[in-house]
Amino acid sequence: MENNPILSSLLGEVKGAIIHGYADVTVKNIILDSRKVLPGSLFVALRGTQVDGHQFITTAADLGAVAILCEELPEHVREDITYIQVEDSAAAMGHIAAAFYGHPSKKVKLVGVTGTNGKTSVATFLFQLFRALGYRSGLLSTVQNQIEDEVIPSTHTTPDAVALNALLAQMAARNCSHVFMEVSSHSVAQHRITGLHFAGGIFTNITHDHLDFHKTFDNYIKAKKGFFDALPKSAFALVNIDDRRGTVMVQNTKARVETYSLQTLATFKGKIISDTLAGMHMDINSQEVWFRVIGRFNAYNLLAVYGAAVLLGEKEEAVLTELSNLKSPPGRFEQFHSADLIVGIVDYAHTPDALENVLETITHLRNGNEQVVTVVGCGGNRDAEKRPKMAEIACRYSNRVILTSDNPRFEDPMDILDQMRKGVPPLDYKKTTVIEDRHEAILKAGLEAQPGDIILIAGKGHENYQDVKGVKHHFDDKEVLMEVFAKRAGN
Structure with missing residues (x-):
């Protein structure tokens, strides 16, 4: 990691920069955040969705910034400060942050995972696999960032470019050889990954999500595709070709394209032989393996992980041996069993496609007359189009449905639930209940269930909070489920 580099050394890959002042200042x-500026800081004026950083250039200057990265010069340009004027501050910041930290992504094998569903599972499985294979590894995911055994709390799917390069520099300094990260559509659109060097990219699938940010599905697809467009020739691009947009993702990539599939010929071909609550038996490239994780969606995840590991140079047999021991990441089809044989499943499914995948899996795993009870909500200040769809899917696959609050954020929970309720088919009104209080909803589902029933609690997964009006209150679906099971056991 460079220690207080000269500004000019940070600008090598920034195109079209106009420098006002001296480029030989120390950064x-x-x-x-202008409030955190110290003497010697380079302040980046970013245009955010809520605030424009250009409004705080004067504040940053008064606090001692030696340089300002901006798209527009302020009305009063100070002679004691260097201004770097660029077309896009976020894109330039990516290159500057990478240079400031000594290009840490070039010191590790960095693999990015993108798609609507499966990102966390694939990145986490890869992290677990490579550690099991004996490599020092890092993880950057929605659930958590991790350097070997050390967990670093995560606030976004992908941190900003400065925080991201700082984390990668830590990983490189601690001799990590491999780093696996989720790459969100936001991170591509907002240039958080600009300036990073990837050894490989993985595409899982794409369905409607984040339209609150991208506005159109085409914009969402373009953001995901942008990740592959930027991959270098030395990288691999591994895509799920069972998703009809898999080939679209790699139309313009310079990377080596490889494929995985459950349905057609591919570099990495899989077939599910059997799938039960105990585990899944698969054929992968003509080798039969038993896995502890279950469900068709996980079959795709395992294929992606297997393919990426082989493309990174690992031996097929060693990869499959270690993969067979892996468990699902926290909050991803995580199973709990009561003393009287009720199965509770906690899953992060918060998109229509993810919810359908989980419920389809549960349907296939049913042995007889077990009832499926689904507790589900939708987040506030997010894509509202999916709310009625989520309710309709829950009704289609479940014997009983409880619609409840998720993370309402700054919306009224009942407004969200009213929108969800519009997706409930008239024939399913009787089996659908609305309970705003999530604790009460899980309690009702658990206490009314009969032995053998399956309860799905969807939408929050690993999260241990509820976001209400900007405040995160402690709430953990798993804790409430355990409370229910204890009550059923009379404890």
Whole structure:
């Protein structure tokens, strides 16, 4: 990691920069929040969705910033400060942050995973697999960031470019050889991954999500595709060709394209032989393997992980041996069993496609007359189009449905539930209940279930909070489920 580099050394890959002032000033840190500026800081004026950083250039200057990265010069340009004027501050910041930290992504094998569903599972499985194979590894995911055994709390699917390069520099300094990260559509659109060097990219699938941010499905697809467009010739691009947009993702990539599939010929071909609550038996490239994780969606995840590991140079047999021991990441089809044989499943499914995948899996795993009870909600200040769809899917696959609050954020929970309720078919009104309080909803589902029933609690998975009006209150679906099971056991 460079220690207080000269500004000019950070601008090598920034195209079209106009420098006003001296480029030989020393930069002590890169700051996005003007309140955190210290003497010697480079302040980046970003245009955010809520706030425009250009409004705070004067504040940053008064606090001692030696340089300002901006798209427009302020009305009053100070002679004691260097201004770097660029077309896009976020894109330039990506390159500057990478240079400031000594291009850490070039010191590790960095693999990015993108898609609507499966990102966390694939990245986490890869992290677990490579550690099991004896490599020091890092993980950047929605659930958590991790360097070997050390867990670093995660706030976004992908951190900003400065925080991301700082984390990668830590990983490189601690001799990690491989790093696996989720790449969200936001991170591509907002240039959080600009300036990073990837050894490979994986595409899982794409369905409607994040339209609150991208506005149109085409924009969402373009953002995902942008990740593959930017991959270098030395990288691999591994895509799920059972998703009809898999080939679209790699139309313009310079990377080596490889494929995985359950349905057609591919570089990495899989077939499910059997799937039960105990595990899944698969054929992968003509080798039969038993896995502890279950469900068709996980069959795809395992194929992606297997393919990426082989493309990174690992031996097929060693990969499959270690993969057979892996467990699902927290909050991803995580199973719990009560003393009287009720199965509770906690899953992060918060898109229509993810919810359908989980419920289809549960349907295939049913042995007889077990009832399926689904507790589900939708997040506030997010894509509202999916709310009625989520309710309709829950009704289609479940014997009983309880619609409840998720993370309402700054919306009224009942408004969200009213929108969900519009998706409930008239024939399913009787089996659908609305309970705003999530604790009460899970309690009702658990206490009314009969031995053998399956309860799915969807939408929050690993999260241990509820976001209400900007405040995160402690709430953990798993804890409430355990409370229900204890009550059923009379404890």
